[in-house]
Amino acid sequence: MAKGKKSVFFCQNCGHEESKWLGQCPACKEWNTFVEEKVSTAKSVTTAGGGSRTARSAEIVSLSQVSADDHTRIQTGIKELDRVLGGGIVPGSLVLVGGDPGIGKSTLLLQVCKSLSVNKNILYISGEESLAQIKLRANRMGEFAENLKLLCETNLETIRTVIENQHPEMVIIDSIQTMYSEEVSSAPGSVSQVRESTNIFMQLAKGLGISIFIVGHVTKEGTVAGPRVLEHMVDTVLYFEGDRHASYRILRGVKNRFGSTNEIGVFEMRQSGLIEVENPSEYMLSGKPENASGSVVACSMEGTRPILIEIQALVCRSNFGLPRRTAAGTDYNRVNLLMAVLEKRIGLPLSEYDAYVNIAGGIKMNEPAIDMGIVMALVSSYKNRPIDEKMIVFGEVGLSGEVRAVNMPEQRVTEAKKLGFETCVIPMVSRDMVKQIKGIKIVGVKTINDAINLI
Numbered sequence: 001m002a003k004g005k006k007s008v009f010f011c012q013n014c015g016h017e018e019s020k021w022l023g024q025c026p027a028c029k030e031w032n033t034f035v036e037e038k039v040s041t042a043k044s045v046t047t048a049g050g051g052s053r054t055a056r057s058a059e060i061v062s063l064s065q066v067s068a069d070d071h072t073r074i075q076t077g078i079k080e081l082d083r084v085l086g087g088g089i090v091p092g093s094l095v096l097v098g099g100d101p102g103i104g105k106s107t108l109l110l111q112v113c114k115s116l117s118v119n120k121n122i123l124y125i126s127g128e129e130s131l132a133q134i135k136l137r138a139n140r141m142g143e144f145a146e147n148l149k150l151l152c153e154t155n156l157e158t159i160r161t162v163i164e165n166q167h168p169e170m171v172i173i174d175s176i177q178t179m180y181s182e183e184v185s186s187a188p189g190s191v192s193q194v195r196e197s198t199n200i201f202m203q204l205a206k207g208l209g210i211s212i213f214i215v216g217h218v219t220k221e222g223t224v225a226g227p228r229v230l231e232h233m234v235d236t237v238l239y240f241e242g243d244r245h246a247s248y249r250i251l252r253g254v255k256n257r258f259g260s261t262n263e264i265g266v267f268e269m270r271q272s273g274l275i276e277v278e279n280p281s282e283y284m285l286s287g288k289p290e291n292a293s294g295s296v297v298a299c300s301m302e303g304t305r306p307i308l309i310e311i312q313a314l315v316c317r318s319n320f321g322l323p324r325r326t327a328a329g330t331d332y333n334r335v336n337l338l339m340a341v342l343e344k345r346i347g348l349p350l351s352e353y354d355a356y357v358n359i360a361g362g363i364k365m366n367e368p369a370i371d372m373g374i375v376m377a378l379v380s381s382y383k384n385r386p387i388d389e390k391m392i393v394f395g396e397v398g399l400s401g402e403v404r405a406v407n408m409p410e411q412r413v414t415e416a417k418k419l420g421f422e423t424c425v426i427p428m429v430s431r432d433m434v435k436q437i438k439g440i441k442i443v444g445v446k447t448i449n450d451a452i453n454l455i
Contacts, residue, residue: 009034010191015230037186074170074211077115080267080276081108083303084238084251086259089170092209093258094202096176096230098216099240104249104267104274105215107137108240109172111273112213114141116170117148123168127154127178141273154188156181156200163204173201175215176230198230231255246362248283249274262303281308281419284361290389294381297421298373299394299412300365306408306415308392310360311370313377318354329359330374331366338374338397345401346449348382369406371397372425372451379452387455390422395430401447405429413437425451 009018011034016027024031073088082088089095097105106129113122126134131150138144149168153159156179163171173179179197180188187193198214205212214234231237237255242248251265266277277283285308289295294313299306318324327335335357342348357374359365372395380387394412396404406412409430416424417440426434428444435442445451 007036007038009036012191015191015195035190037190037192074116074120076112078108078112078276079278080251080265081112084253084256084263084265085236086253086256086263089211090235090258091169091211092205093211093235094198094205094233095211095213095236095238096216096234097213097238097240098218101217103240103242104269105240106174107269108251108267108274109174109213109215110134110137111141113148113170113172114138114144117145120147120170121166121168122148122170122172123151123163123166124148124172124174125151125153125159126174127152128175140271154178154180156197160200160204163210164208167208168210170211171201171204171213173212173214175217177217194230195233198233202233241364243362248277248361248363250363260303264302264305281306281415284309284363285419288360288389291386293384293386294377296373296376296380296387297392298370299392299416300367300370301406301408301412304408304411306411307363307365308415308419309363309365309370309373311373311377312358312360313374313381314356315350315353315378315381318352323351324354324356326356328357329362329364330357330370334366334371335374337399338371339378341397341399341401341448342375342378345447346379346452348379350378350382353382367406368396368404369394369412371395372403372445372448375448376425376451376455380455383455385455388423390420391425391454392416392421392423393425393451395425395427395445395451397448401449403427403445403447403451409434410437413440413442416440425454 009021011025011028013030013033014025014028016025018034021034025033073090075088076082097109099105113124116122131152134150151162176194176197177189180193181196184192184196201212201214204210235257239252239254241250241252247268249267249269251267253261253263255261266280267274268277285297288310296311297308298311299308325336339350339355343350355378372393375397376387376393394406396406398404405427409426410433413424413434414437417437421440423441423443425443425445428446431442431444
């Protein structure tokens with residue numbers, strides 16, 4: 001095979017390719033992210049037998065002849081993971097699990113291996129840890145079946161041969177940044193190596209009908225080619241979120257060709273591994289202070305699941321000419337917008353005050369339905385008046401101070417009732433949709449002034 005080599009420049013942030021170095025990436029607009037890499041170009045392609053490769057004839061079928069059966073999904077035994085995947089693992093799918101180092105990606109996939117290895121042949125390929133390290137983690141989780149096989153290897157050609165010979169039903173690759181192909185001259189973890197590795201695993205998954213999970217690290221600096229380079233190549237992209245020093249973890253679907261991307265799974269990290277949190281609302285509200293101003297409970301929807309969260313606000317007079325604004329867990333610009341609405345429509349002199357808004361528990365929520373919760377928490381802290389502990393609020397706030405409707409109010413009110421809340425403040429336009437729910441007082445408001453009068 002006659003080969004030539006040339007230099008190309010890859011963006012380490014998004015994987016965009018250029019023939020020359022650029023200061024700013026035209027795709028993702030990041031600065032100083034291009035790196036030079038040597039790539040091989042084949043002038044002629046020959047087969048293993050020495051002959052030239054010919055194009056295969058393509059078979060055309062009509063849409064009515066194609067069968068799609070959801071019953072072929074494989075249940076992992078972890079309900080939270082099955083929910084995010086859309087009901088289970090689809091055979092032949094390529095799933096990318098991304099997240100910061102140490103967040104729990106390897107732990108979750110090893111728990112999946114424990115559940116499926118009872119009646120499935122699983123191959124766990126590690127390029128970062130030794131067999132002894134994997135065994136130590138597995139001992140904390142309990143007994144594993146004999147169907148789980150381990151392999152410590154980073155050479156793609158060797159891994160491909162093992163998979164084709166063993167033909168397991170599921171393969172775990174931990175992690176994609178450590179894999180390398182001898183045909184690519186760049187170092188492991190580079191954009192070229194990550195692309196080539198993912199392409200090979202995609203061919204194995206589709207050709208052999210094997211479900212493959214790929215672990216990908218995300219670094220803050222972007223120096224390592226992260227999962228964003230290969231998101232378009234895989235079928236499903238899952239991201240682990242949460243502070244690794246905290247106990248909870250959130251698994252969020254960013255891309256899913258076999259299901260919805262709105263679902264999340266909530267886990268708690270313990271000594272024995274990740275434990276499912278079946279009622280996230282109760283978990284997020286644990287430790288809520290009593291009779292404290294600036295604290296209110298709001299409801300946010302994540303897919304089909306309502307989650308009750310505690311929104312905290314602290315408003316205090318500024319000692320400098322420029323007041324300080326801080327938002328943790330929600331959009332900083334959204335908090336500034338809502339404070340401007342309060343100052344213009346209600347007349348609160350918030351331009352003279354510092355404001356700190358926090359969603360307790362470290363969870364991140366950006367749904368507009370928590371707007372009214374942020375407003376109520378800010379006013380409660382400003383007036384130093386606590387909000388009723390048995391009250392929950394939700395609704396989107398517009399620039400004219402109106403409270404707009406949100407989706408799925410019935411599920412939100414039902415969740416609040418289940419957790420013992422007695423009063424629910426909702427948009428007036430959504431009141432007719434929840435009037436059939438008994439056992440909880442429904443208060444409809446048209447403007448934020450109506451909601452503030454309840455404090």
